Amino acid sequence: xxxALTLILICQLAGEVxxxxxxxxxxxxxxxxxxxxxILWLRDRLRAAVAAAWGGGxxxxxxxxxxxxxxxxxxxxxxxxIQRLDVFAASGVALAASLVFSTIAALLAxxxxxILTARxxxxxxxxx
Amino acid sequence: MKEQTFALWVYLxxxxxxxxxxxxxxxxxxxxxxxxxxxxxxxxxxxxxxxFIGAVLVATATPYATYFEGAQFVHFxxxxxxxxxxxxxxxxxxxxxRAAVPMLAALIVGSVVATASAILIAKAFGAPHAVLIALAPxxxxxxxxxxxxxxxxxxxALTAVLVILTGIIGxxxxxxxxxxIGVRDFRARGFAAGLASxxxxxxxxxxxNELAGIFAGIAMGLNALLTAILVPFALALLAR
Numbered sequence: 001x002x003x004a005l006t007l008i009l010i011c012q013l014a015g016e017v018x019x020x021x022x023x024x025x026x027x028x029x030x031x032x033x034x035x036x037x038x039i040l041w042l043r044d045r046l047r048a049a050v051a052a053a054w055g056g057g058x059x060x061x062x063x064x065x066x067x068x069x070x071x072x073x074x075x076x077x078x079x080x081x082i083q084r085l086d087v088f089a090a091s092g093v094a095l096a097a098s099l100v101f102s103t104i105a106a107l108l109a110x111x112x113x114x115i116l117t118a119r120x121x122x123x124x125x126x127x128x
Numbered sequence: 129m130k131e132q133t134f135a136l137w138v139y140l141x142x143x144x145x146x147x148x149x150x151x152x153x154x155x156x157x158x159x160x161x162x163x164x165x166x167x168x169x170x171x172x173x174x175x176x177x178x179x180f181i182g183a184v185l186v187a188t189a190t191p192y193a194t195y196f197e198g199a200q201f202v203h204f205x206x207x208x209x210x211x212x213x214x215x216x217x218x219x220x221x222x223x224x225x226r227a228a229v230p231m232l233a234a235l236i237v238g239s240v241v242a243t244a245s246a247i248l249i250a251k252a253f254g255a256p257h258a259v260l261i262a263l264a265p266x267x268x269x270x271x272x273x274x275x276x277x278x279x280x281x282x283x284x285a286l287t288a289v290l291v292i293l294t295g296i297i298g299x300x301x302x303x304x305x306x307x308x309i310g311v312r313d314f315r316a317r318g319f320a321a322g323l324a325s326x327x328x329x330x331x332x333x334x335x336x337n338e339l340a341g342i343f344a345g346i347a348m349g350l351n352a353l354l355t356a357i358l359v360p361f362a363l364a365l366l367a368r
Contacts, residue, residue, distance in 0.1 A: 008208045008212055009208060012208055012210075015211070026352075026353055027272040027275075029208075029271070030210060030349045033212075033214045034214070035214075036215070037214040037217060040214060062212075063215035064216070067215075069155075069159075070328075070331035070334065071155070072152075072155045072159075073202055073209055073327070074328055075151055075174060075178060075199070075202065076151060076195075076202050076203040077203060077270050077291075077292055078174060078289070078293075079195060080285055080289050081182060081289045082185055083192045083285060083289075084285060087259065091255045091259050095250065095263070097249055097250070098249040098250035098253070098255070099246070099294050101245065104301060105241050106238050106241050106245065106323065106324035107298065107321070107325075108309070108320075109238050109241035110238030110241075110323045110324060110347070111234070111311055111320035113230075113233050113238065114234035114315070114319055115230075115313060117234065118230040118316070
């Protein structure tokens with residue numbers, strides 16, 4: 001697990017370094033994700049050579065353990081609402097209306113575009 | 129006795145230990161309720177953990193900065209979790225590659241609608257310009273959205289709150305909405321959840337279906353890129 005966590009953190013660190021150094025409008029962790037993808041791809045090409053260090057699915061277990069409780073990770077930032085209660089008192093109706101209707105609009109626009117394009121380009125299927 | 133209790137409270141309320149533990153307990157309790165209701169959208173664990181902890185902080189007059197000293201250990205894991213999205217993504221790479229064209233189209237349309245509609249609706253209700261800046265990147269994952277707002281001279285802390293609220297609203301609405309319009313393609317459902325409501329929508333998508341979760345994660349990452357480019361133009365165009 002420590003090996004897996006270290007590898008994940010190295011990817012994130014490398015992502016942050018590249019982003020800060022180059023001024024790309026990409027979040028560091030997203031670049032880290034791309035890097036980890038590359039490492040996974042390489043790993044499967046070199047499986048025999050690194051099998052000993054890899055400890056049978058430890059990376060998968062650690063990564064999926066982290067993702068299983070993704071919700072938890074948003075709690076600390078969300079509690080920050082207690083610092084901004086004054087803004088909600090002043091503009092609460094505008095914010096509530098905007099957040100609710102804009103989120104519904106974005107969900108509908110995205111899902112309908114996805115489905116129609118998939119139909120056009122014959123990329124349908126993949127339903128279980 | 130009373131004095132001792134007070135001294136203990138003064139000590140504990142300043143250590144990271146107390147607020148880290150409170151965060152985990154509140155989340156575990158909220159998650160238990162969510163599991164007991166068969167993952168009902170309204171039993172969203174983020175929503176219920178947040179109001180509970182917020183109420184405890186207000187009742188004990190604890191400043192958010194003190195709370196965050198403990199909670200930062202959880203907050204820190206947001207970055208590694210995004211990196212870890214590579215793992216399920218890699219496992220399903222074939223399915224993902226086949227959906228490249230629909231994903232790209234849905235990304236562009238969804239990102240424009242998410243940004244423009246947020247600005248226009250809030251403006252119609254008379255929200256001040258400073259609030260519009262903080263609101264514009266609301267569909268993007270917290271760290272990136274705060275960066276966008278900061279670069280434009282807005283209030284990143286307000287953005288963080290609006291981002292989390294957007295995530296909760298999306299996570300609550302997405303399942304009933306998709307069932308209502310009869311969409312059964314879990315790739316499309318997940319992609320919409322991740323685009324409109326970032327990581328909280330992605331967490332919701334993983335609760336419903338693994339493939340939906342993977343597509344939500346991709347949408348979250350791609351939308352972070354596009355929105356960072358889009359928001360300055362959208363504000364200049366729509367928020368005057």
